[in-house]
Structures are given as structure tokens and as C-alpha cells.
Amino acid sequence: MADSGQAAITGMAATTAFGRGLTPVLDGVLAGTPAFGGVTRFAPRRCRANAAAELPGTPVLAEELAAVIEAAWAAAGLADGQRAGCPLLLALHCDPAAARDPDARQVTGDTAAAVAGRCGLGATPRIYMAACVAASTAVIDAAAMFAAGQASRVVVAAGYLVDADSFAMFDAGRSLAPDGQVRPFSAGRRGMLLGDGVAAVVLEAAATAAHRDAPVLARLAGWGRSGDAYHVCQPRPDGSGLARAVGMALARAGADPAEIGYVNANGTGTPFSDASEAAALHTALGARAALTPVSSTKSVHGHALEASGLVELIVTVLALRSGQLPVNAGFLGPDDECRLDLVLTPGRERQGRYALSLNAAFGGANTALLVEAA
Amino acid sequence: MSSSTVPAIGDLATELASPGPVVLAQAEWPTAPGDTLPGVPGFVTSTFSPLVVEVAQRCLHAFFGPAPADPARGERTGVVLASSTGDLATAAAVAQAVGQERRVPPMLFYQSTPNAVVGYLTARWALSGPVVCTVPLGDATADARACADLLIRSGDADAVLVVVADQARAPHQSDHAAALLIGPGSWTERDALT
Numbered sequence: 123m124a125d126s127g128q129a130a131i132t133g134m135a136a137t138t139a140f141g142r143g144l145t146p147v148l149d150g151v152l153a154g155t156p157a158f159g160g161v162t163r164f165a166p167r168r169c170r171a172n173a174a175a176e177l178p179g180t181p182v183l184a185e186e187l188a189a190v191i192e193a194a195w196a197a198a199g200l201a202d203g204q205r206a207g208c209p210l211l212l213a214l215h216c217d218p219a220a221a222r223d224p225d226a227r228q229v230t231g232d233t234a235a236a237v238a239g240r241c242g243l244g245a246t247p248r249i250y251m252a253a254c255v256a257a258s259t260a261v262i263d264a265a266a267m268f269a270a271g272q273a274s275r276v277v278v279a280a281g282y283l284v285d286a287d288s289f290a291m292f293d294a295g296r297s298l299a300p301d302g303q304v305r306p307f308s309a310g311r312r313g314m315l316l317g318d319g320v321a322a323v324v325l326e327a328a329a330t331a332a333h334r335d336a337p338v339l340a341r342l343a344g345w346g347r348s349g350d351a352y353h354v355c356q357p358r359p360d361g362s363g364l365a366r367a368v369g370m371a372l373a374r375a376g377a378d379p380a381e382i383g384y385v386n387a388n389g390t391g392t393p394f395s396d397a398s399e400a401a402a403l404h405t406a407l408g409a410r411a412a413l414t415p416v417s418s419t420k421s422v423h424g425h426a427l428e429a430s431g432l433v434e435l436i437v438t439v440l441a442l443r444s445g446q447l448p449v450n451a452g453f454l455g456p457d458d459e460c461r462l463d464l465v466l467t468p469g470r471e472r473q474g475r476y477a478l479s480l481n482a483a484f485g486g487a488n489t490a491l492l493v494e495a496a
Numbered sequence: 497m498s499s500s501t502v503p504a505i506g507d508l509a510t511e512l513a514s515p516g517p518v519v520l521a522q523a524e525w526p527t528a529p530g531d532t533l534p535g536v537p538g539f540v541t542s543t544f545s546p547l548v549v550e551v552a553q554r555c556l557h558a559f560f561g562p563a564p565a566d567p568a569r570g571e572r573t574g575v576v577l578a579s580s581t582g583d584l585a586t587a588a589a590v591a592q593a594v595g596q597e598r599r600v601p602p603m604l605f606y607q608s609t610p611n612a613v614v615g616y617l618t619a620r621w622a623l624s625g626p627v628v629c630t631v632p633l634g635d636a637t638a639d640a641r642a643c644a645d646l647l648i649r650s651g652d653a654d655a656v657l658v659v660v661a662d663q664a665r666a667p668h669q670s671d672h673a674a675a676l677l678i679g680p681g682s683w684t685e686r687d688a689l690t
Contacts (some may be wrong), residue, residue, distance in 0.1 A: 167597040214631075221587035231580075231633045248639060249631040251582065253609040259628055263643065266650040287590050288608075295605030347626035347652055349574065354538060354615040355606050363624065370652070485611030486618060487627035 129265040129342040130331035130496075133198025133324035135190040136436045138423045139175035139317055142189070147433075148440045151419045153468055154449025158302055158315055158424065164286040171298035174284045175317030175424035183217075184233050184240075186320040187281045191241045194277065194322040199337055202242070209273050210244035211264060212237065213256035213280035213428045218287045243277055251428060253483035254388070255347070256280065258431030258491055261325065262345045268327040275330060280429035281320040288427065289316060297392060304425075305452035306389030306418035307396050307460035314390040317424015319433040340439040343476065343494035344377065346370025350486025357395055357482055361402025364388075364488040368406035368478065371490040375476070379410035382492075383474025384447050384465075386438045388482045389418020390425060391452070397459035399482065404461075415472075417450035417465040431481045435491055438479040442495045445472050517648050520655065520684065521677040523554035526670065533671075536616065540603050542585030545613035547673045548577060548661050552617050555675035556657065564622035569683065574625030574653035575614050578632045578640035581662045582610060617657075625653035636660045637674065644678055655679025 139157035140146035150157060157175040166172050195205070217230045230249060238247045250256040250263075257280035264276035292298050292314070299305070299313035331338055348370070350363035357364065372379065388399055404411040419437050426433050441448055447470045479491040525531060525547060539545040552575075556565065564570060586607055593600045606612055610629040618624065626647055632639035637660050644656035661673035 167594075168599045216582055216587060218587075218591065220582070221584070221591035230582075230631055234631075234633060246634045248643075249633065250629070251610060251631050252627065252629040253611045255611075255627075256629075259626075262650075262652075263628075263646050266646040266652075270646065270649050286594050287587070290594050290600045291590050291605050291608050294600035294602045295608075296602075297605070349618050349624045349627045350615070351570070351618040351622050351624040352615070353619055354612045366624075483611050483627075484609050485613075485615035485627050487611055487614075 128328040129268055129325045130328050130336065130338045131323055131340045131342065131439060132326050132331055132336040132338055133194040134322065134339060134436050134439065135193035135197060136321040136433055137177065137186055137190055138319055138433060139177055140423065144440060147423060147437065148444060150422050151437050151448035152444065152446050154422060154451040156303065156422045156451050157317065161289065163284060166289055169290060169293040170300045171293050173302035173315055174289065175315065176284050177318045181283055183281050183283050184236050187237045187279055188240045190320050190322040191237065191277060191279050194324050198324040200324070205242040208243050209276045210238050210247040211250065211260040211276060211278045212247050213250040213260050213432065215282045215288065215428045216251065218285045221287065252487060254427060254430050255481045255483040255487045255489045256428035256431065258435065258481045258489035259347065261323065261342065261431065261435060261491060262347060262489065264325045265342055265345060274327045276325050277322060278325060278432060279322040280432040282427045282429040283318050284316045292316065299391060303452045304391040304421045305454060306387065306391045306421050306450055307400060307457060307462055307464055308453045309455040309457045311391045311393060311396060313392050314420065314425045317426050319423065319426025319429040321429060321432040321436055323432060323436065338496040340442055340496050341494040342491060344371040344374030344492035346490040348488045350488065352486050355484045357398040357486065359398055361398045361405060363486055364399060364402035364480065364482055365405035367488040367490040368402065371478065371492040375492050377476055377492060379407040381474050382414050382476045382478055383472045384441060384477040385414055385416040386434050386477065386479045387416050387418040388480045389420055391420065399480065400460040400462055412461065413463060415447050415465050415470065416462045417448050419448045421451035431489065435479050438477045438493050441472060442477050442493060446470065447472055517678040518681045519676055520679050521555050521559035523551050523558060523675045525551040525673045539607050539613065541589050542583050542607070543671050544583035544585060544661065544663055545607055547671050548613045548659055549617060551661065551673035551675045552657060552659050555677050556621055559677050563620050567622065569655065570622040571624045572654035573623045574647050574656045575618060575623060575627050576640050576643045576656055577610050577614055577629045577659045577661070578636050579610060579661050580632060580636055581665060582631065583607065584663050623657065655683065
């Protein structure tokens with residue numbers, strides 16, 4: 123079914139270190155209470171950092187993914203009989219077991235196939251592994267599939283559970299905050315921290331959602347994606363790549379920067395990346411950049427790597443619907459390179475009909491999702 | 497790419513009626529027994545990134561000539577990298593270090609995701625379109641081309657470098673990669689740049 127490309131979000135579910143379900147993560151981001159603690163799932167050896175945002179126990183990714191897909195499907199008010207043929211786009215981190223399995227090809231694929239089979243969705247799911255823009259890229263592709271007439275309903279799911287290999291690798295890259303706090307855009311910020319994130323969203327072509335009178339939670343009004351063409355792992359210092367993605371998202375929706383009431387920033391809390399993102403916002407939003415509320419909720423739920431884009435999209439939708447803005451936690455003081463209107467205290471009310479969710483990744487990949495309140 | 501080149505969301509259906517992309521160039525690795533992989537500065541331990549770089553550069557060179565691509569086209573060219581295996585050797589090296597309670601070599605951090613090598617390529621060739629990396633479960637080339645098709649049809653790119661790369665998983669196997677540059681047929685016209 124061909125459509126204009128506008129996508130309706132009709133169901134969503136998330137699991138984070140705050141717990142399973144949407145209410146715990148919404149409460150956490152609105153309160154600005156970080157979920158970080160000492161790592162319990164494994165013992166970080168020879169690492170500078172020792173904190174992450176983890177679910178208790180030993181969650182299994184395939185089971186957590188199936189659970190959020192089921193919950194999102196139910197929230198969308200869809201019947202089991204409508205599952206067959208619905209594409210499943212998955213954003214996954216490389217399974218640590220793959221590095222220890224001689225038949226490695228099967229590990230990640232088996233997880234994806236098991237999730238798809240268990241949920242009765244898409245016979246051959248597509249797996250996005252584009253680092254921190256994997257999930258947002260999957261969301262964009264879903265909307266593009268609607269526009270191309272390739273689908274009218276898509277489930278996007280994503281999952282990352284904090285693991286020893288990633289922890290050790292990011293620690294080796296001196297990216298993890300040794301002080302146990304993520305402080306996006308703040309003076310004295312020292313890095314990111316990993317966090318569990320498993321999420322699912324049901325996206326429907328606008329006409330499809332309207333036809334069945336679906337409960338529309340929000341609309342994906344526009345998107346942008348771009349490359350920096352700059353560096354293996356650092357963003358372009360002037361933020362011009364991310365700024366182009368924001369500009370594309372606004373242009374698609376015909377939206378004005380003044381209509382943006384909230385930016386859920388990529389905000390990893392690393393010195394270089396946050397300064398680049400602040401520059402991008404000033405380029406893309408012009409004079410409105412200093413007046414647009416910004417927060418990075420990685421400061422409370424951590425960085426969910428490939429799943430971060432979906433967790434943060436859901437947080438953005440929840441914020442739009444609640445009318446209150448998530449807090450940028452960990453702030454110590456202003457940084458001249460990050461002159462933004464940060465949301466520093468709970469209870470700030472949302473103005474404007476749109477919100478932006480931004481993500482950026484290694485390789486200079488950038489995405490911008492423009493979400494419109496339903 | 498300026499935001500003005502992006503179709504308004506309501507105009508996408510019209511955009512989709514335009515002629516489809518064509519194959520502008522293609523390359524493979526290896527092309528003969530004994531074909532070698534030049535090293536890539538900053539990438540160690542694994543053949544994955546050198547494999548991607550070599551096949552991609554062969555393809556890009558066949559169309560653009562020496563790096564970088566001309567700016568007008570480079571800024572409208574994206575990259576899709578599909579790999580069923582991903583960088584197994586890097587992942588195994590990290591796992592081994594963790595298992596032996598050694599520090600992970602910092603160099604491995606910089607090649608920890610498939611995106612990283614794409615960053616090397618796009619910087620060298622000045623390709624500033626979107627970057628997509630996937631793990632295809634079925635026909636890898638078909639899936640990667642479908643991703644590229646979405647990039648082009650949605651107006652996010654005019655052309656896409658598609659790279660499908662897989663490392664050997666057994667001693668008797670060889671690494672293998674293929675690359676396609678797909679884009680508008682008008683790019684093959686001699687005076688298209690003027």
C-alpha cells in the first residue's frame with residue numbers, strides 16, 4: 123500500500139535499568155534520577171570505570187526482545203492474526219557469543235530468527251548493526267518502506283544488554299566515565315556509561331493507522347540521515363553532518379525550528395562529541411538553538427548502543443505525551459562549547475508540537491527523527 | 497547535501513515515480529588467486545576493514561577515478577555495508593582479552609563496529625550521504641541493495657556504495673567481498689557534471 127511516508131507510532135514498549143514497561147523509564151527520565159550503579163553482571167577487570175545501568179539478574183536478550191514486541195503489539199490494539207507478513211526490523215549489538223562460537227554466523231541470526239518466529243513476525247528479519255544509529259536507521263527505513271509501498275505496518279525492535287566485551291572495549295577507548303556519572307553538555311564531563319535497553323515500536327503508514335482507527339501515540343513527521351565524511355570514530359567538530367540531518371528532518375515535515383519544543387540529544391557525555399552536537403544544533407536551529415529545551419536521557423538510562431535510538435525515540439514520545447521534559451542529569455556547570463537550553467530540573471513543561479531525537483555513531487553516521495505530538 | 501534536496505514528506509510518492517538507479521561500477525575481492533589486501537592505517541589484527549576498504553576503493557576508483565569523489569556527487573552518495581559475519585577477528589580478540597583478564601588493546605576500540613571502516617572510506621572519498629550497516633540473513637546482496645534502494649527512493653541519497661563483505665570462517669575458506677556503486681543513469685553521461 124503506497125503512502126505519503128508519514129508514519130504513525132501506534133504501539134511501543136521498553137525495558138531499561140529502570141524496569142520493564144514505559145512507566146518506570148518515564149518516571150526515571152522526568153525525575154532525572156540516574157540508574158547507574160556498580161556493575162553486577164560481570165566483574166570488570168583492569169578497567170578504569172566500574173558503573174553501568176543494568177537490569178537486575180541475568181536477562182536473556184531474545185526473551186526480553188520477544189516481551190517488548192508482544193507488549194508493543196498489544197498496545198497497538200492489533201490482533202494475532204495480523205502478524206503474518208509484518209516485517210520485523212531489528213537493531214542489535216553483536217552477540218558476545220559470536221566471538222566465542224566457531225559457527226559465528228548463526229549466533230546473531232539465530233537470535234533474530236528466534237525472536238521473529240516466537241512473535242510470528244517477518245519470516246526473514248533484517249538486522250541493523252550500524253552502531254549507535256542502528257535503531258533510528260531502522261525506524262527511518264520503516265517510514266521509507268511505507269513511502270515505497272513495500273509495507274504498511276512494520277515492527278522495529280532493538281536490544282542491548284550490558285556485556286563484558288563492550289565494557290572492556292569502551293573502557294580501553296577511555297570513553298567510559300570513571301566517576302560513575304554521565305554529564306552531557308556539562309563542564310567536567312568525562313564520558314559515557316553503558317545501559318541496558320530493549321525496546322519495540324509498531325509503526326504504521328498514516329493511512330493504515332487512520333483506516334483502522336488505531337491509537338496513534340505520535341507521528342514521525344520527518345527524518346534526516348547524513349554522513350560526516352570526516353573520521354573513523356570522531357564527529358565533525360563543527361557538527362555540520364548532524365546539522366544536515368536535522369535540516370533534512372525539518373524540511374521533510376515543513377517544520378520551523380520555532381515549532382520544536384524539545385530535543386532529545388545524542389549527548390553521550392564525552393567532551394568532543396557533545397561540543398560537536400551543540401554546534402550542530404546552533405547551525406540547524408539558528409537563533410532558536412539557545413531557546414530550545416535540550417536533554418540527553420543517556421544521563422539516566424545510559425547508552426544502549428544499537429538500541430539507543432529506539433529507547434530514546436520512545437522517551438521522546440513519552441515526553442511529548444506527558445507534557446513534561448526529561449532532565450539532563452549530572453550537570454556540574456556550563457561549558458562554553460555547549461551553550462544550550464538544558465533541562466536541568468524536573469517539572470519543565472513542553473511547548474511546541476514537535477520534538478527531535480538525535481543520534482550519531484562511529485563512522486560519522488547521523489540521524490534525526492522529528493516526532494509530532496498526536 | 498542541502499536540506500532543500502530532500503522531498504517534502506507529502507511529495508515522496510511523486511519522487512518514487514522517477515527512474516530507478518543503475519549499476520555505475522562494481523568490484524570484487526579477490527579477483528585472482530594470490531590477490532592481496534593492503535593494510536589500512538589504524539586498523540589492526542583483523543582483515544575485515546582492509547577487505548572492505550580494498551573492494552570499496554576498487555569500485556569507487558572505477559567510477560570516480562582517484563579519491564576524492566567530486567564534491568557534488570560525493571555529498572549525495574551514501575554507503576551500505578552488509579556483512580553476515582561482521583568483524584569476527586576483532587570480536588574474537590576482544591573476547592580473548594576479556595577471557596584472560598587482560599586489557600583490551602585500545603586500537604581495537606576504533607574498529608569495534610562496522611561503521612568505523614566506513615568512516616575511513618567516506619572521509620577519504622568525501623562521501624557524505626547516509627551510512628547503513630546490516631547483518632543480512634538471507635541473500636546478502638539483495639538485502640543490501642534493498643537498503644540502498646530505500647536510501648535513493650526516499651531522497652536521502654542519489655547514489656549508494658553497496659559493500660557485501662564476509663570473513664572466512666574456516667581455514668580452507670577465503671575472505672570475500674563485492675561492491676556495487678548504484679545511482680542515477682544520468683551520472684554516466686559525459687557532461688553530467690557541467
